Amino acid sequence: MGKIVLNQVQKKFGDVEVIPPLDLTIEEGEFCVFVGPSGCGKSTLLRLIAGLEDVTAGSIQIDGKETATLPPAKRGLAMVFQSYALYPHMTVRKNIAFPLKMAKMDEAEIDKRVNNAASVLNLGDYLDRRPGQLSGGQRQRVAIGRSIVREPAAFLFDEPLSNLDAALRVGMRLEISELHKRLETTMIYVTHDQVEAMTMADKIVVLHAGVIEQVGSPLELYKRPRNQFVAGFIGSPKMNFIGGDAAVKYGVPTIGVRPEHITVQESGGDWEGVVGVAEHLGSDTFFHIHDTGLAETITVRADGEVGFKHGDKISLSPRSEMIHKFDENGLRIDD
Amino acid sequence: MARAITNNRKIINTSAAWAVGLLIFFPILWTILTSFKSEAQAINDPPIFFFFDWTLENYGVVMERSTCASCGTR
Amino acid sequence: MATEHSRSAARMMMAPAVVLLLGWMLVPLMMTLFFSFKKYLPLRGDSMANGLDWVGFDNYVRFIGSSSFWPSVQATLIIVGGVLVITIVLGVLLALLLDQPMWGQGAVRILVISPFFVMPTVSALVWKNMFMDPTNGLLAHLFIFFGAEPVQWLSQASLQSIVMIVSWQWLPFATLILLTAIQSLDSEQLEASEMDGAPKLKQFWYIILPHMSRAITVVVLIQTIFLLAVFAEIFVTTGGAFGTRTLTYLIFQRVLESQNIGLGSAGGVYAIVLANIVAIFLMRIVGKNLDK
Ligand SMILES: Nc1ncnc2c1ncn2[C@@H]1O[C@H](COP(=O)(O)OP(=O)(O)OP(=O)(O)O)[C@@H](O)[C@H]1O
Ligand SMILES: [Mg+2]
Numbered sequence: 001m002g003k004i005v006l007n008q009v010q011k012k013f014g015d016v017e018v019i020p021p022l023d024l025t026i027e028e029g030e031f032c033v034f035v036g037p038s039g040c041g042k043s044t045l046l047r048l049i050a051g052l053e054d055v056t057a058g059s060i061q062i063d064g065k066e067t068a069t070l071p072p073a074k075r076g077l078a079m080v081f082q083s084y085a086l087y088p089h090m091t092v093r094k095n096i097a098f099p100l101k102m103a104k105m106d107e108a109e110i111d112k113r114v115n116n117a118a119s120v121l122n123l124g125d126y127l128d129r130r131p132g133q134l135s136g137g138q139r140q141r142v143a144i145g146r147s148i149v150r151e152p153a154a155f156l157f158d159e160p161l162s163n164l165d166a167a168l169r170v171g172m173r174l175e176i177s178e179l180h181k182r183l184e185t186t187m188i189y190v191t192h193d194q195v196e197a198m199t200m201a202d203k204i205v206v207l208h209a210g211v212i213e214q215v216g217s218p219l220e221l222y223k224r225p226r227n228q229f230v231a232g233f234i235g236s237p238k239m240n241f242i243g244g245d246a247a248v249k250y251g252v253p254t255i256g257v258r259p260e261h262i263t264v265q266e267s268g269g270d271w272e273g274v275v276g277v278a279e280h281l282g283s284d285t286f287f288h289i290h291d292t293g294l295a296e297t298i299t300v301r302a303d304g305e306v307g308f309k310h311g312d313k314i315s316l317s318p319r320s321e322m323i324h325k326f327d328e329n330g331l332r333i334d335d
Numbered sequence: 336m337a338r339a340i341t342n343n344r345k346i347i348n349t350s351a352a353w354a355v356g357l358l359i360f361f362p363i364l365w366t367i368l369t370s371f372k373s374e375a376q377a378i379n380d381p382p383i384f385f386f387f388d389w390t391l392e393n394y395g396v397v398m399e400r401s402t403c404a405s406c407g408t409r
Numbered sequence: 410m411a412t413e414h415s416r417s418a419a420r421m422m423m424a425p426a427v428v429l430l431l432g433w434m435l436v437p438l439m440m441t442l443f444f445s446f447k448k449y450l451p452l453r454g455d456s457m458a459n460g461l462d463w464v465g466f467d468n469y470v471r472f473i474g475s476s477s478f479w480p481s482v483q484a485t486l487i488i489v490g491g492v493l494v495i496t497i498v499l500g501v502l503l504a505l506l507l508d509q510p511m512w513g514q515g516a517v518r519i520l521v522i523s524p525f526f527v528m529p530t531v532s533a534l535v536w537k538n539m540f541m542d543p544t545n546g547l548l549a550h551l552f553i554f555f556g557a558e559p560v561q562w563l564s565q566a567s568l569q570s571i572v573m574i575v576s577w578q579w580l581p582f583a584t585l586i587l588l589t590a591i592q593s594l595d596s597e598q599l600e601a602s603e604m605d606g607a608p609k610l611k612q613f614w615y616i617i618l619p620h621m622s623r624a625i626t627v628v629v630l631i632q633t634i635f636l637l638a639v640f641a642e643i644f645v646t647t648g649g650a651f652g653t654r655t656l657t658y659l660i661f662q663r664v665l666e667s668q669n670i671g672l673g674s675a676g677g678v679y680a681i682v683l684a685n686i687v688a689i690f691l692m693r694i695v696g697k698n699l700d701k
Contacts, residue, residue, distance in 0.1 A: 052600050073606035085601035089619040098615070099605035146605070349511040355503065356520035359580065363523050365547065366535050378545040 001063060001076075002153040002186030003028045004049060009058035011044055011210075018044050019210040021058060026154075026188060026203070031180050034190045035197040035233070036207035042190040045207070046156050049188065050079050063153060073102075078147030079156040082163065084139045086131040086146075092118075093127040096145045103150075117145040120179075137168045144179070154186035161196065173200060194234055198222070206230050228330035231256050237286055237301065239324070242294045246271070252325040252333055259286065259301040261322035264308065269315030273298060275308050289316065370394070438681075445469065445674035452668045461671075468675035477659055482683065484568065485655040489636040489687065491572035492579060493629060499576075500583030500628065501621065505613075507584070508591045518588075525581035533645035536574045537563065541646075567651035574642050579635075583628045590624035591617065629691050637684050656680050 004026040011019040019041045026032045034042045047053045049060060051072035060067045062075055078099075086095050096117055100110045118124050121141040131139055140160060147155055157176070161169045177200050180187050191197055197204050198218045206213040206221065206229070214226040218234075225231035231239045239256045247255045263269070264287065273292035278285055287300040287308060300316060308314055325333040357364075368384070369377050376387045445468050447461035455461055472478060507518060524532065540546050541562035549559035562570045594617060602616050640657050647653045649662065660680065664673030 050604060052603070072600075072604045077604070079601070079604050081597045081601060083595060083597050085595065085597035087598060087602070087616060087619075089622075090615075098602070098607075102602075102606040102611065146601075150605075345510055345512070348506070348509040349513065352506050352509070352511050352517045353513070353520075355506065356517040359577070360520040360523050362532070362535055362540065362577070363527065365539060369539060382547060382550055 001028065003063055004154060004186065004188070005061040006049070007059045007061070009045075009048060009060060010056045011041070011048055011053065012056045017210070019048075022210075022212050024205065024212065024215070026186060029184045029186055031177075031187045031189065031200060031202045032205060033197040033201035033203070034188065034205045034207055035192065035194055036213075037233075038192055040207045041210040042192070042207055043158055044210075046079075046158055046188060046190050050077055050156050051075050052079075076153040077156055078150050078152035078154075079158065080140075080143045080147055080160045082159045084131070084143040084160075084163075086139060086142055088131050091128050091130055092123060092134070092142050092145075095131065095142055096123075096149055099146060099150045113149045114145075117149045120148070120182075121145050121175075136164050137172060140164065140172055141175075144176070148179070148183070152185065154188060157187065157189040159190055159192070161191070162193075169196075176200065194236060198234065204234075206233060208233075224332065224334075225256075225324065226332050228254065228256065228326050231324055231326075231332075237299045240295060240298050241326075242298075244294065246294050250323065250325060253328045254326040254330070256324040256326060257318040257322065259299040261319045262298070262300045262316050263319070264300055264302050264306060264314050264316055267315045269317035271298075271316045273314060273316060275310055275312045275314060278308060278310060280304065287314075289314065292316070441674045441677045441681075443674075444670050445678050447671050449670040449674075450668060451670065464671065468671045469678070472663070472672055472675045472679065477654060480652065481654050481656045481659040484653055485637065485657070485683070486687075487568055488572055488575065488639060488655060489633060491568075492575045492636055493632060495572065495576040496579045496583040496632065497625060497628060499580055500587050501618075501625075503580070503584045504587035504591050504621075505617075507588055521584055522581040524577050525579075525585075527578070529578060529639075529641040530645055532578055533574060533642040536570075536577075537646045541570055563646050564651050567647050567653045571639075571642055571646060571653055574646070575636065575639055579632055582632070586624050586628050587621055590621045594620045626692070630688065633687055633691060634684070637680070637687070656683060 006022065006024040008021040008023060009019065010017070010021040034045060036042055044053065048055055049062075051067065051070060055068075062077070067075055087098065090098065093114055096114045097110050100113060105113075114127075115124075118127055121144060123138070123141055123145055126134060126138060126142075131142065134142065140163075143160070160176075161172050164172060173196060176187075176189075180200075189196075189200060201218055203215060204218055204221055205215050208229050213233075214221060214230045216224075221230060221234045225234060225239075228241065232241070235258055237259045239258050240262075241254055241256050243254050247253060271292050271294060273289035276288045276290045276297065278287050281304065283304045285302050285304055285306055287302060289298045289300060290296075292298050298316065325335075327333050370393055371389045371391070372383070372387050373390050373392060376383055444461075446463060446465060448464045448467075449455050449461050503521060507514070507521065511517070527535075538546070540548050543549055543559050543561045546559075546562070548562065552559045560566060598616055598620075599612060602612050607615060638657055639655065640661065643649060643653050643655060643658050644661075649658045654662070656676065657680065660673050660676040663669050663676055
């Protein structure tokens with residue numbers, strides 16, 4: 001249950017083509033993350049799958065069934081919205097029970113499922129409260145509760161964590177991952193946060209202006225980004241792109257090196273530069289290095305113990321086996 | 336919700352809303368129309384909707400009768 | 410309103426308005442109460458200067474004992490209740506309709522709102538002379554056209570006619586408030602309920618209507634206050650005849666036609682009590698809905 005196939009799906013709003021025809025297959029039980037910058041069409045793609053928008057062209061199949069004529073409720077999908085979209089005048093219990101009530105399930109079964117969902121999500125103490133009396137994290141859990149009671153073929157999440165504070169976000173991220181492990185249901189998760197994408201996904205779909213730039217596992221995207229956009233988007237801090245002579249040495253127009261693949265020393269490296277800002281995170285230190293003659297800034301990730309300061313002259317060496325090469329169109333060149 | 340609204344739907348909405356709107360507005364419209372009729376035509380049987388002899392005589396009467404002594408200007 | 414300082418400053422600045430408003434409300438209220446315990450018949454030579462006789466609860470007893478008292482309470486409640494039901498039900502439906510995408514939305518909204526700009530006296534005259542007149546009224550023509558006997562609106566169906574006229578005037582207000590309420594509904598909630606499998610009717614019942622309940626309360630309360638005081642429409646159309654004498658109208662007759670100020674004041678106090686009972690009653694009903 002829960003295989004979703006998109007076939008030449010296209011979406012236009014009026015004359016504006018937001019999503020050019022694209023193909024995508026999401027396997028059963030997979031945790032698939034759509035990631036990309038703001039406005040690239042992630043939500044639109046999710047809403048197309050949910051049936052909240054009509055496709056302009058192409059088709060979507062869920063478990064082999066054509067969905068063109070299926071209304072959202074009949075697709076067997078559950079969605080968690082960015083604003084949670086809880087029903088403010090209903091208690092948590094009624095919120096969670098709502099889809100079951102609409103499906104005309106009998107009271108006993110509804111109670112059983114609601115209590116079950118509440119215990120899975122630690123909502124037992126809040127069942128009789130209204131959404132307005134809950135914290136952001138609790139509301140998020142109610143929204144998830146409302147979607148799991150339906151036992152859908154797949155879950156759709158639209159940036160569910162973006163309203164939470166950093167600590168809670170990490171906690172909820174784990175909870176959702178655990179939920180996925182336990183339910184083994186297909187999940188499609190939209191985010192613009194590449195950390196969420198990397199940590200949660202089985203498969204990441206990188207979108208850019210409605211176009212799929214690359215599909216793959218987190219490590220695949222990290223190790224072998226198909227083009228400069230993906231290379232820059234996945235990984236934090238961002239990959240350094242270097243053109244000019246330094247790249248010509250490798251025989252390509254542009255090379256990319258991740259900050260964690262550059263070592264710093266006092267002297268004797270391949271490149272020279274001056275430390276601009278040093279961000280000490282404790283475990284790591286990020287150096288933003290200027291005046292290298294390679295790019296505006298080169299970011300380096302070093303061990304927390306490395307103690308260079310602002311203004312220090314330092315020397316950098318990339319790990320040559322970790323250098324990504326790109327052609328003039330920004331596409332990856334493999335050796 | 337944000338799905339493309341078919342033109343059919345929109346035509347139905349538009350005609351329903353306009354019908355209701357005009358129905359609600361009708362007494363006012365009728366008042367305005369009648370104000371341009373002569374006394375006789377105003378109570379004509381059957382009522383004349385549009386093709387009567389438009390006249391401003393009622394407005395003149397109102398203006399005349401509304402002269403107030405205390406204003407002293409007229 | 411954070412600090413003690415800002416709070417007392419705020420109080421200082423509000424004080425003049427509060428005092429003025431209190432005076433505005435309290436002085437007439439006190440005078441009404443005062444007169445209601447006095448015998449005050451100006452035509453029989455009673456005047457403030459000569460001092461008025463204290464008659465205790467006589468006026469109250471007489472007002473309530475008059476044969477027109479209970480019918481007038483009934484007429485009042487029918488008018489208020491009838492108009493409330495009609496304006497809320499039609500207002501909700503109209504608001505739903507006007508919220509749909511359509512051509513010329515702004516123009517339609519103006520058409521729907523237009524009756525609100527007509528003065529009550531004018532609208533009563535228009536309805537009485539141009540629509541409900543049994544010989545020249547448009548409705549009479551319409552009935553004859555369909556081969557029916559014209560209705561003597563203001564004598565045979567007097568209360569219904571007044572309810573209709575007043576509803577026409579107040580429908581725009583209800584529609585406008587309810588429309589803004591619908592527009593403030595988060596569209597994601599509707600989408601969520603759609604995904605949850607709620608058909609349109611249930612979406613309306615479980616999501617839209619509860620969302621509007623607060624606005625409905627506001628409409629009910631504001632309209633009740635104004636509807637209890639409906640006067641021009643009755644004065645112009647039936648002059649209180651054919652069972653359309655409301656409490657307000659009865660008080661008007663007692664004070665101006667019978668020149669009995671004491672009796673009228675006692676009626677005024679009853680009207681205040683009635684208004685409060687109705688308001689509390691309505692708040693209870695709607696308030697309960699809100700908490701559910
Ligand atoms: N109903 C609509 N009508 C017209 N254009 C729309 C509509 N909805 C979205 N768009 C456009 O489609 C593009 C993609 O929007 P979408 O909401 O899918 O972006 P997103 O990737 O989810 O961005 P974010 O991360 O900010 O949520 C945007 O350029 C947006 O302006
Ligand atoms: Mg979005």
